[in-house]
Amino acid sequence: MTALDTPIVRVVVAEDRAPVRSGLDAALGHLPGVAVVGTATHHAQVPPLLDRLRPDVLLLGLALPGGDPVELTRAVRAEHPATAVIVIAVVPATNDQVLPALQAGAAGWLPPTADRDTVIRALRAVVAGAGAGTPRRPVGRDHRGELTAREADVLRLVAAGLTNAEIARRLNVSEATVKTHLNHAYTKVGLQNRAEAVEYAKRHGLGPADTC
Structure with missing residues (x-):
């Protein structure tokens, strides 16, 4: 039985952009065992x-007006530890907010244009570890099968101690592309910061590596 086979995953969507809300509604509306129980703008x-x-998941738009999304994430995790936070963000445009949100306790992030498969994967990941006061995506879990080859490459190089700029030069891509791959890996694997990325990569044989 998967996490989404349990009775109902209750989701609150906090997003002021109508097109993004519509897209999420369309994706969530086709998922069995998922119910959008509230919306905030x-x-x-x-x-x-x-x-x-008391939802299971808060989908939080980083462009939500009226306050600091990172502080809101921190407050939610402190006051509602049974509610996982997934931030909705364009990366790398809002990368300066994504990483702090992850460090504040967000379980991961989704792009505004996330399709059904991406949304269901994210919900399964955070609900799988459900339980009051416990992390929704333990770092110890092995999600290597969800990583693309390039995402795995980036994690290997992070484990080798390279900065994003150095990884970009090694892989002959832009630094923004490196950040995008890294954030995708964070979401899939359940990481909150670079130290956890290094630990995960070494624990699961992803690094360090001499070449990519």
Whole structure:
């Protein structure tokens, strides 16, 4: 039985951009065992919704007006530890917010244009470790099969101690592309920071590597 076979995964969507909300509604509406129980379009609406609804997952748009999404993420994780936070962000445009949000306790991120398969993978990942006060995506879990070859390459080079700029030169890509691959890997594997990425890569034989 998968995580999404359990009775209902309750989701609150906090996103002010109508096209993004519509896209998420379309993706979530076709997922068995998932229910969107609330919607917020402003930061001030989120805490009362969470207090009242106690959802399993908060999909939080980093462009949500009215406050700091990183601080909101931190507050949600402190006050509602059973609610996983997945941030909705364009990467690398909002990369300066994505990594702090992950460090503040977000379980991962989704692009605004995420398709059904991407959304269901993210929900399965965070709900699989459900339990009050416990991480939704333990770093020890092996998600190597979900990584693309390039994402694995980036994790190997992170484990070898290279900076994003050095990885970009090694792989002959832009630094923004490296950040995108790294953030995708963070989401799939369940990492919150670079130290965890190094630990994960070494634990699962992804690094360090001499060549890519």
